[in-house]
Amino acid sequence: MSPLGKFTFALLGLRFFGADGFFLGMLLGHLLIDRTVIIKRIELWQHQIDDNIRLLLPYRWYRYYNRLDGNFWGKIWGAVLGGLLYGFNGFIFLFIVGHFAFDTPNSRHAKKFRKDFDIFWNRHWCKILGGIIGFILHSRVLLFSGIIIGFFLDNFRLERSFYKGFGLGWLSKFWRKISPLKLALHSKEARKVSFIQAIAGLAAKVAKSDGPVNESEIRVFKKIFEIPADENSKVGKIFNKAKQSAEDYKPYVDQLKILSEGDLNLKETIIENLFKIVVADGPITPAENKIMEKIARKLGVPQGNFEILRRRFEPTCGPQGNLQDDYGILGVFCNASDAEIKNRWKKLIVQYHPDRLQARGASAEEIKAATQKMAEINNAYQNIMKSRKIA
Numbered sequence: 001m002s003p004l005g006k007f008t009f010a011l012l013g014l015r016f017f018g019a020d021g022f023f024l025g026m027l028l029g030h031l032l033i034d035r036t037v038i039i040k041r042i043e044l045w046q047h048q049i050d051d052n053i054r055l056l057l058p059y060r061w062y063r064y065y066n067r068l069d070g071n072f073w074g075k076i077w078g079a080v081l082g083g084l085l086y087g088f089n090g091f092i093f094l095f096i097v098g099h100f101a102f103d104t105p106n107s108r109h110a111k112k113f114r115k116d117f118d119i120f121w122n123r124h125w126c127k128i129l130g131g132i133i134g135f136i137l138h139s140r141v142l143l144f145s146g147i148i149i150g151f152f153l154d155n156f157r158l159e160r161s162f163y164k165g166f167g168l169g170w171l172s173k174f175w176r177k178i179s180p181l182k183l184a185l186h187s188k189e190a191r192k193v194s195f196i197q198a199i200a201g202l203a204a205k206v207a208k209s210d211g212p213v214n215e216s217e218i219r220v221f222k223k224i225f226e227i228p229a230d231e232n233s234k235v236g237k238i239f240n241k242a243k244q245s246a247e248d249y250k251p252y253v254d255q256l257k258i259l260s261e262g263d264l265n266l267k268e269t270i271i272e273n274l275f276k277i278v279v280a281d282g283p284i285t286p287a288e289n290k291i292m293e294k295i296a297r298k299l300g301v302p303q304g305n306f307e308i309l310r311r312r313f314e315p316t317c318g319p320q321g322n323l324q325d326d327y328g329i330l331g332v333f334c335n336a337s338d339a340e341i342k343n344r345w346k347k348l349i350v351q352y353h354p355d356r357l358q359a360r361g362a363s364a365e366e367i368k369a370a371t372q373k374m375a376e377i378n379n380a381y382q383n384i385m386k387s388r389k390i391a
Contacts, residue, residue, distance in 0.1 A: 003101060003117055004042065005033020008081065015085040020136045027128055030121045046073055055378060058355055074102025126150035198255040199270065203277050205249035206291055253298045267299045268309060275313045284313060326380035345381045352377065
């Protein structure tokens with residue numbers, strides 16, 4: 001739910017095209033960046049750059065860099081963009097905006113702002129587009145007409161009420177089947193609700209495959225997925241109904257296959273999250289492994305990718321246990337998240353950095369041992385991260 005695309009395009013539009021460019025740029029940023037895989041790519045590049053900086057910095061600089069805890073890219077964005085487009089005042093203002101909008105992951109106010117802002121655009125972008133067209137053309141008639149038409153289009157995107165009202169549901173299904181845009185007519189929020197409902201049913205089936213569903217599996221499900229408050233009761237009914245039996249899981253897989261079509265990363269995320277539920281009550285059983293293989297095959301996840309995902313949740317972290325030593329060096333479990341592993345890696349770098357020991361007057365033997373330990377830590381971290389990158 002990053003507003004990076006909206007803010008960047010809006011600022012560029014305001015600088016070069018005035019108010020018209022501001023609103024149009026925000027809409028384009030929402031549709032072309034924030035609702036696509038581009039924003040995920042940008043976040044991935046950011047993490048890779050951060051890792052490389054940590055590996056290259058000497059300790060006397062690293063200890064100051066580490067205090068930033070990685071939460072500074074928003075301020076850099078604001079400072080650079082504001083300085084280039086609007087001078088000193090823009091530098092100061094957007095530096096503050098960048099800090100609040102991007103660099104405060106633990107602030108409940110910033111989280112609420114990002115979430116509500118994203119939901120607003122997902123629900124109303126057709127109305128906004130209609131209003132922008134009228135605003136650009138300086139026509140009050142087109143302005144209000146565009147908003148009214150956008151209202152019906154948004155209603156159609158979210159509820160498909162147009163087709164339901166006229167008994168043309170078959171036409172909607174046919175169009176989504178042949179359209180190259182597939183589910184692009186549906187908002188990100190609507191797809192998320194549909195996704196959660198389908199994954200709720202599938203998670204219940206998987207949890208039921210090795211016996212009764214227990215509380216630990218339900219807690220893991222609630223922790224993994226952020227369920228909207230207005231969907232709690234509906235998701236609960238789906239989960240409770242689905243957990244009665246491990247059979248008839250295919251309809252849920254079919255729905256997830258449509259929602260994840262063409263997105264291998266999302267399919268792998270589905271399998272990974274299901275495995276987290278599977279291991280919540282103990283090791284993977286043959287029954288759980290069997291149903292997971294069927295789900296992965298039906299979703300279209302390659303067998304090799306599935307095996308790599310499964311090995312992440314096996315106690316030995318692989319058939320030969322070749323990564324077990326690496327996890328042991330970092331002191332984390334093999335099913336720890338990427339964020340947990342990275343945080344542990346950063347703490348160990350601070351603890352064993354040779355420059356730090358040298359500044360404290362350590363002996364040559366101690367510094368040599370710390371240097372070797374640092375090499376082991378970095379090597380273990382890189383091996384684990386590489387093993388988690390699925391080709």
